[in-house]
Amino acid sequence: MSQKYITYIIFVATLFSSSLIAQKPVVVSSATMFTDMVKNIAGDLVTTETIVPIGGDPHLHTPTPRDAKLVKSADLLMLNGLTFEGWINELIENSGTKGKTIMITEGVDPISSDTYKNSTDPHAWMDLANGRIYIKNIAKALKELDPANASTYEANYKSYDQQLADLDAYVIEKIKEIPKEKRILITSHDAFKYYGKRYGIRLEAIQGISTDSEIQTSDIKRVSYTIKRYEVPSVFVESTINPKQLKLIASDNGAIIGGKLYADSLGDKDSPAATYLDMIKSNTNTIVAGLSAGATDKSEEVGIENKGGKSNLILYGIMGLLLLGGMLFLIKKLS
Numbered sequence: 001m002s003q004k005y006i007t008y009i010i011f012v013a014t015l016f017s018s019s020l021i022a023q024k025p026v027v028v029s030s031a032t033m034f035t036d037m038v039k040n041i042a043g044d045l046v047t048t049e050t051i052v053p054i055g056g057d058p059h060l061h062t063p064t065p066r067d068a069k070l071v072k073s074a075d076l077l078m079l080n081g082l083t084f085e086g087w088i089n090e091l092i093e094n095s096g097t098k099g100k101t102i103m104i105t106e107g108v109d110p111i112s113s114d115t116y117k118n119s120t121d122p123h124a125w126m127d128l129a130n131g132r133i134y135i136k137n138i139a140k141a142l143k144e145l146d147p148a149n150a151s152t153y154e155a156n157y158k159s160y161d162q163q164l165a166d167l168d169a170y171v172i173e174k175i176k177e178i179p180k181e182k183r184i185l186i187t188s189h190d191a192f193k194y195y196g197k198r199y200g201i202r203l204e205a206i207q208g209i210s211t212d213s214e215i216q217t218s219d220i221k222r223v224s225y226t227i228k229r230y231e232v233p234s235v236f237v238e239s240t241i242n243p244k245q246l247k248l249i250a251s252d253n254g255a256i257i258g259g260k261l262y263a264d265s266l267g268d269k270d271s272p273a274a275t276y277l278d279m280i281k282s283n284t285n286t287i288v289a290g291l292s293a294g295a296t297d298k299s300e301e302v303g304i305e306n307k308g309g310k311s312n313l314i315l316y317g318i319m320g321l322l323l324l325g326g327m328l329f330l331i332k333k334l335s
């Protein structure tokens, strides 16, 4: 073997090994709010990926070949569990991943489901005290995966944890602005039980803890009754769910749309819920404004057509003009 050839092999081997060293660990999360938590603790020390994209509904997600590739590439897989990602086991199996699966809800006290026996409510992140457990689990997993950077993860975790604690205190105080008898939160699906439990709000939703169930007439009757009985001023639509049904119930019972809440996904980067912390803060501010005196209808802001509203007026106007034009044409023809 010539000297030149050996030098070449050493050069390629060095390049290859340094590219391996430079490769960051890949952390794949099931939903956008968990990816944001990972980013806050890991910064750019890891590559973060999300299975269900922004605005997607994790309850109803259908895994794609892209998801299988993502999961296969994962060093860590961050999952909520508690029946949130019903499709994940099959995806993990099919992907052939060697990554480690982390249940970031470990240590959370789960709320059991009213609808399904032996099932739990997955939406534990909506309570910031639980959020602090999530990020503790995430920090622990990152330190184990990458011990060389453990002190950075720990420092980031500590300051992020303080931000969660501060926001928790903010929410507790903010909710007090709603008159006690008006602390009733009506939404599309039951994603706010943990939130309601921690911050003292009664919950009512037209769908259960998952979005895969059909809405029953009895659900509509139950929610309608609550709106009328307690004179609930506003109900709230969700960013991942079609608001049509809820809007109908609201207008039939004299309530308005108090705004859009984010439960199962963050909003896009220009939305008020681009991060986990902003999501909880935005939800809280929307809920407080909607349930306090002087609440205003946010239907237009969240893109819901009002019955007999502006859009219908425009339509009638156009129809009227067409009719008038037709008549003028006919008159001219006849004369």
Ligand SMILES: [Zn+2]
Binding pocket: 059, 123, 189, 190, 191, 209, 210, 211, 263, 264
């Ligand atoms: Zn949900």
